[in-house]
Amino acid sequence: MKSKPTYQELEKENIKLRKELDENFKIEETSLLDNILRSSTEMSVAVTDIDLNVIFFNPKAEEIFGYKASELIGKNLKEIHVMENVDYARVQKAIDIVRQGDIYDYWVKMDNSTGIRTLKSQVRGIWDKKNELVGFVLFTTDMTEQVDAEKEIKKLSIAVEQSANTIMITDTDGNIEYANPKFTELTGYELKEVIGKNPRILNAKIQSKEYYAEMWQTITAGNTWKGEFCNKTKQGNLYWENVTITPIKDKEKITNFLAIKEDITARKKAEMALKDSEVGLRQIIDLVPHLIFVKDEAGKFEIVNKATAEVFGTTVKDLTGRRDEEFIATEEEKKHFRADDLEVINSGKTKFIPEELITDSTNNIRYLQTTKVPFRFSPTTKPLLLGVAVDITDRKKAELKLQKQNKELKIAKEKAENSKNQIELITNNFVNGMIYQVAILDENKRKFNYVSEAVYALYGCTPDEAKENPDLIYSKVHKDDIHNLIKKEK
Template sequence: MMDETTLSLFVLSVSVALQVAAAIMAVRLIRVTGVQIAWILIACAILLMAVRRSITFFHIATGDFVHLPPLNIELVALFISFLMALGIALIRPLFSSIQQSKTLTEAREKNLMSMAQNASDGIWVAVDGLCVFANSSAIEIFGFEADDFMGRKTCDLMPFFVAHLSKKEEGSKKKRQLLDIHEILVCRKDGTQLPLEVLEAEVQWLGQSALMLTLRDVSERKSSQAKMKKLSGAVEQTGDSVFITNPSGRIEYLNPAFEAITGFKRSEAMGKTPNLLRSGRHDQAFYKKMWTMLKRGETFRGVLINRKKTGEIFYEEKTISPLKDEYGHTTHYISTGKDVTARTLSQERLEFLAYHDLLTHLPNRTLFLERLEHAIKRSRNAGDRLAVLFLDLDRFKNINDTLGHELGDQLLKVIAQHLVKCVRVGDTVARFGGDEFVILLEYSSSQADVSSIAKKLLDTLLNPIFIQDHELIVTGSLGISVFPKDGDNPNTLIKNADAAMYLAKDRGRNIYKFYSEEMGKRVFSRLTLETQLRRALARQEFILYYQPQIDLQEGGVSGHEALLRWDCGTSELIPPSVFIPILEETGMIVSVGEWVLKTACAQNMLWWDAGVAHTPISINLSARQFHDQDLVHKIEQILDETGLPPESLELEITESSLIEDVQKAIGIVETLSQMGVKIAIDDFGTGHSALSYLKQFKIDTLKIDKSFVSDIATDPADASIVTDIIGLAHHLDLSVIAEGVETQEQAQVLRDCHCETVQGFLYAHPLSSAQVPVFLKKVSSLI
């Protein structure tokens, strides 16, 4: 057995080893964890115990057993050393876990700071109400320098928000972890106010409890919301119908105007398709074309004929646009519509009048010329023949003079109906004015076929017509020209048919004649007239007369129209209807028109200088003049030479002149308007109506032709048409002049229609330049 000394030595060795190990572990623990000074003292105590045991071990090793402590005491010391080493070994993992948690916390705080610094939103961190961190976005929001933030009180920059926090703290003492998002208004350094969206949260910031505020500038969103609110209000209050559908066409939104226009309530239309408005006036091809455009992402614009809930038809000027998301996919369709029923019906009526005779509703000259032009092209390609028949009623003027114009008009209506029944389907019967009718016969295979129809037309006139207890029998003279023998263009064919018609009259009337060389005398007579015209300008045979234009509302003369006459040495002046067409056809109208411009402008300037009149002068421009490439230069030169202000010159242009070359005409009118010259549309409604182009021109005045004015006091239809024309003009911000006013009744109707200006025999016949001053002195008594 081991003796007591050896056992003590063994116990002592183990005790020393355990104490040394405990000391080493304590030192390592201190180095790793960085614990407090108490652990250093423990380590020292263990080390001292180890030293003490080392001394005891030294005594045993040297044989000094006198100083050795008792064995039982050494065993106790051994046990204590074991417990110390065991305790330190067990504590070390705990402190390692604490160290790892601390390291993780530091990393999180570092990441939090990095994220805060790089965040696009403003980040504000405050400890005890003082700013300890603000990223660049927050600095930019408030407009301060970076150094201005550190240590700054939160309440200095965000008083409204701090007040909000105070109320929350008073209401609840519970610890806040994450609060709801709300908005505040802050004042920037420059004094401007900025709306912010704030998210508040409590965080650990560098080992301290801190309040982190995430700040987001919502000024753009607020502006967008305000715009959306304004837009929404506009859509709700607009007078135009607005509805939005999903991609399948189901209505998801409609505004009050939709209900007012269509008669369908919101509950009746929501979830339905726009088919509930279909009138059946459009075929499937129309809707297919519309949807093809929409599916391609294009906007559809057009006029739809729809049906209201009551069944009433209405015209809607419609715009339908696809709404797309950020990926370009169509999510909805928005439709806006304006009820244009009144305007459309008025335009349709005026368009009808532009192409049809007001009295008989037959095609007028414009429509006839279009059809004849088309027929010539077709016949030329097919090798066919066609015929133009010019019919003039014999002595119709006697009926008007003896029985009155009203009965004469009724007679013309009946004759028009009879003539239409005599021709084939596809042929055209037109009225050119007065008692002149022109017929187009297409697909005419032989002269015998044409003769048969011509005879049938004349025979139908011989049938008695009963009107107002009068039995009337009229005859007619008819001239015929054939394409291509007698002409290859509309004007030539009509002219030669007209010439043949006059030959028929010369041969006894109530007969028809084909154009032939026999008409040479008539042609020769025209050539003689043309020759005389060519010398008329040089011989100073042209004269200008001036017809006053009367201000119907205020009274007085508002201007004069210059009218051309020809004094060729005979007893009477030759009216323009005789020689103007020849001037137009030969091109002499350009030089004669230039003379008219110079003479009229010079005369008006003389009246200005003499104090006689300070009113504009109106001058007609022929189609050839209007399209003369030097027109603008000539007018500028004339105004410069005469000294007449441009605003004192009004140029009257026919509708057909404007639409001959629309783009060129727009440029000419634009240039003249910029000069200050006024533009008027002459004889509105008698030619090719330019309604579709009218708004494109800078026009000042519409002149209503006398054919519309003559019966306005007795015929409600005529009065209605004139009212429509005046209304259209005023809608386009144009003034109106009515020509051919001959009675007080006509003047009163025009005055009631708010027509500004009139001219006609009621007030004055065309006057010579010497008669104008005399007339102006007594004009006040005329109104």
Template sequence: MLTLPWETARAVLTTISIPVLLIFPLATAAIGLIFTNRMRRETLERSVEHERQLLKSLFESIPDLIWLKDKSGVYMACNPRMGELVGGRAEDIIGKTDYDIAPTSLADEFRRIDNQVMSTGIPDTREELATFAVDGHQELLETTKMPMFDIDGNLIGVLGMGHDISARKRTEEQLRHLVQAVEQSTENIIITDLNCAIEYVNEAFVKATGYLRDEVVGKNPRLLQSGNTPPETFAMLWAALKRGETWKGELHNRRRNGEEFIESAIISPIRQPDGQITHYLAVKQDITRQKAAQARIEHLAHYDELTGLPNRALLTERLHTLLSLSRKQRHQSALIIVDLDHFKTVNEALGITFGDAILQMTAARLQALVSEGATLARLSADEFAILLPDISPHRAETTSQHAEVMAETIHSAFRNPLEAKGEAVTFSVSLGICLFPEPEQESASDVLRRADTALHRAKAAGGNQTAIFETAMGEQAKARYAMENELRNGLGNNELMIHLQSQVDRLGRVVGAEALLRWNHPQRGLIPPSLFIPVAEQSDLIVELGSWVLEEVCATIAKEQLAGRSLKVAVNLSPRQFRKAGFVSWLQQLLASTGADPGHLTLEVTEGLMIDNMDMVVGKMHEIAALGVRFSVDDFGTGYSSLSYLKRLPIRELKIDKSFVQDLPGDSDDAALVETIIAIARHLNLAVVAEGVETEAQADFLNARGNVIHQGFLFARPRPADQWLQGWREDYPVR
């Protein structure tokens, strides 16, 4: 049978079709049918080939690994991605087994899994770490292996697929860390949906609020509200969230047990990648303790811890406000400073705890006297202040009169004793009053300074007094301030000098001298110590002056000592310098550095030194006496005269004040006092120095009653140290 090629047959049919159709109708129909079927089969084949190419293209472009192994483990097919794994082409894998491309142990495991899948018919999915031979990088694959069957249901082998899950695993790990961080965070974290239903809270929230997760999930966070968060806070919160912005602020909430707490909150919208807001995130921190500490600090900055009264800072603020108001209304107000007389003595005698109780009772007593609108404050240890605003619209008396009435009321109230810890103590009080405003530019500090000046005037008058500031007081205060500054400059400019006044025995022989400080002012000339010493005693300037005098005196003693002359000098020692920490060691160093004989130095102290902290005084004086320095009690009989301290202290000398000597021998009272002092000194084996001896009668009276050393104009006036020393050296040449 002759078979023509299809193309040839088609050409032949085209050529002969018309005659044939005309001649042979039946044959023509048969040939047409054959031609149509052939055309359909050709179209089908082209379609199948197209689909095969599409499938192949898809198979090769899939980024996942795909392979097919027969029942014996031979690779029947794989995509290029699989080829990359072993460092070759897909064609290089076909016909091989796992033993050809992987270590034996790994191939055994692959074979085991393949056999399991084929025997059970159940797909196997697991994670496997694959190393790519192309560049050696590793990928974590999620592999799935399943049995493969033909169209008749016969098992062909195993189809495998591997998907790279490295990025997903990294994301999952990051998410795990994030979840762990959120869960372990010390800050309260809440996530809600847009309807404010809680979807998540962390452990910190549970600990902070006392609510369990199950109790709050699905609920609205308003269950935490205490009712003390201002409504405007919530209004600003929701306005920010509606704008898609973050809100920061403080919320006053309530724990499950009813306890209120304060939270610092940051609430933000959560956006999806497309920008859509789906949730709200709240990160909150319990700041209750911080707020309490802050309030405590602010309270301490403006209130006295012991009494609870406003302190100086708050008083100054209110005084500043009142000054401004008084100027605008052209009214006067008043400031009263109240000081407990001799509080320091009682405080040291009965202890700080007792003193604190007294101050608290003082505050309570004054508070009971202060009317509404006035301010009672504690300024310092035992100083209180009362700020009286102008009350003339409400009372008939003026502010000045009201201040005086208030002062008298305070004096009356403190005539009754204060009782604390079983002890009853009666204090008098000193008051300084200042009316303000006076000058147009007066400040709060100026008002306080003027009231303090008045207080010092009241105390200088003996205490238990009220003094109202007068312009003259202010001028005196300015003068004292100016003098203090000039004196301080004078110390640095060598304007100070030492004068010496002789001390002689009953026969008129010089046995020593007293060092007296003088100030030679460049403009005002020689200024007497009665003017500048009280100014220096109000500050540590007296310590600087005293140190300078002691340095000069010790240097002079040492100089004469080297020359073979024995010079004894007495120096006045201020209580402030004596109490200064480190004074004993400083004096010891001074004696050592100058080489002065400590036995030639006498320190004159007043009886007032013995009033305060007697135990400290006794201990310190014995330390100094152990160095060899002598002590003399200056102005004996004018202050705290008690024979008991003479027994406890290393006193070597009593100095009779000139006020007892000046009327001798005519004044019988003075005569009796002087005789008593001399007798006491004799019995205690103490030396006696009499100051202010100006007449022969005074000297005779003293000599008739004991071995008294004389100091006064009768024998010698104070002279500059260099002049005095020159004369003394002539009278007492080196032997």
């Protein structure tokens, strides 16, 4: 496809045509003139006689003005302007200037079938060999594309100059040829200080040589590179940039490199602060002996602490991002936990589970007391579940042991009660003497644990009264026998 001529090329053709036109009118070789004018493919040529009647209209003029030559040849310019409803005053002004031997240049916008066009026109006189004015010629060039391109270039230039991002252009060796005002604002370097210098003057030496080598290899191969730079200002302050470097090519040959760089210093500081905060939070939750975890709707662990990972016999890193069903030991437990999780997420309500069982990685049963809270993570509003589970296994085992002991004690007590009843039955009905069990507290004190009903007949008190006050019996024993009684009891 033939490329469009440049403005300079059109000007050269214009000058050439005017020169040939002047020469041919002087020698009056009209047939040669006609061939010359019709051969112009990029410039419109319209010729009138001295009375402003159109005598020539080349194909380019037909294209620009939308009329066939046959429609205009022989018509007067005044008549044509009436047809077009155009003010004739400019034509009169041009004629007056040309009659004085000058050239009249002007620009005009015209709306035709292809839209609004921007035209550059020039009116010149045609002089014969006697140097008398015999006609007029109008050269017109359609400058629409060039004007539009210049507008775009100007718009782009303003955008680059006013961009909130640093924009830099280097040669193929990486030496700076241009940098916009944002560069100066960010780095502290004036443009004149860095022209011809390599951007490595900004290098803070935080990133490795290999990092920059990979970048250079990418762009010199004709590919776009994206990454981050940690640089330093003229004053030595560090700053971060998000960078895109693109090769500029002319017919596949790299002529320059364009770098567009966004200042992300504030973001990087926030990320670093967040990372420090996350490290601190990680240390805190890993110190907590309770199970702490965050899961999504699919049961995938988003966050877990060390205690949770240990229950499943794995690490925090390995457990994070994986689904709970990969680690839960039994199908029954999988169904139980899944049902509870979905209930909390779907209902949006907190659930407290006083006691639930989980089989750990060593196949031991653990008792948990769990609270599950629904929430949404703010950046994505993704529905999640926060769980905190207290391991109550030791407490539960102690409770079970106590329950077992209480049960055994109850059984023993019932057996003892039965034995007591049997003894009382025998002693009360078949033994005439008193049967008793005594506890010796010291040399002078006694306490009855058991006394048969015969005590009433012998000592005149009930068994309960004897147990309450042993002296009711010992006070009635003869003083000479008390020593023998005590000796026998011992």
